[in-house]
Amino acid sequence: MLVQQILKAKGDIQVVTIVPGTLVQDAAKVLAERRIGTVVISADGTTADGILSERDIVRELGKRGPQCMSDKVDDMMTSNLVTCTRAENADVVLQKMTEGRFRHMPVVEDGVLVGLITLGDVVKARLTELAMEKDALQGMIMGH
Ligand code: AMP
Numbered sequence: 001m002l003v004q005q006i007l008k009a010k011g012d013i014q015v016v017t018i019v020p021g022t023l024v025q026d027a028a029k030v031l032a033e034r035r036i037g038t039v040v041i042s043a044d045g046t047t048a049d050g051i052l053s054e055r056d057i058v059r060e061l062g063k064r065g066p067q068c069m070s071d072k073v074d075d076m077m078t079s080n081l082v083t084c085t086r087a088e089n090a091d092v093v094l095q096k097m098t099e100g101r102f103r104h105m106p107v108v109e110d111g112v113l114v115g116l117i118t119l120g121d122v123v124k125a126r127l128t129e130l131a132m133e134k135d136a137l138q139g140m141i142m143g144h
Pocket of ligand 1: 037077
């Protein structure tokens with residue numbers, strides 16, 4: 001299954017972004033209100049300049065305490081992004097996520113953010129695919 005199909009199945013939802021300079025407390029508010037685990041940092045809404053995960057916030061909270069909530073997201077986000085394109089296979093994306101130990105993957109093409117998929121999206125897509133393969137094989141064996 002291709003990333004493009006996963007995005008279609010999600011309904012091509014627009015990626016939630018915040019601008020650099022946003023305070024961590026405001027980013028946390030966005031995560032809570034939108035019920036999401038990461039937010040992409042984007043200066044103009046089209047580029048992916050970084051990603052901030054609930055994990056980044058919890059780690060800093062544990063290390064430095066609540067004062068980190070008044071910092072700017074720029075210092076806490078991951079700027080070295082691993083991204084994929086719509087043409088990539090879900091298996092490849094799953095491998096990148098497993099190796100990088102993260103659950104989110106911005107979909108970027110020609111420098112433009114076109115979507116975001118989560119580990120949950122990829123697992124769901126793979127399970128659907130495996131169930132279809134199983135049905136097809138069962139049908140062949142049973143002669144249907
Ligand atoms: P996650 O498991 O996605 O909540 O994130 C775990 C860690 O990986 C956090 O430090 C994130 O900032 C970072 N991260 C999340 N997604 C990506 C990605 N696509 N590329 C690079 N780092 C990421």
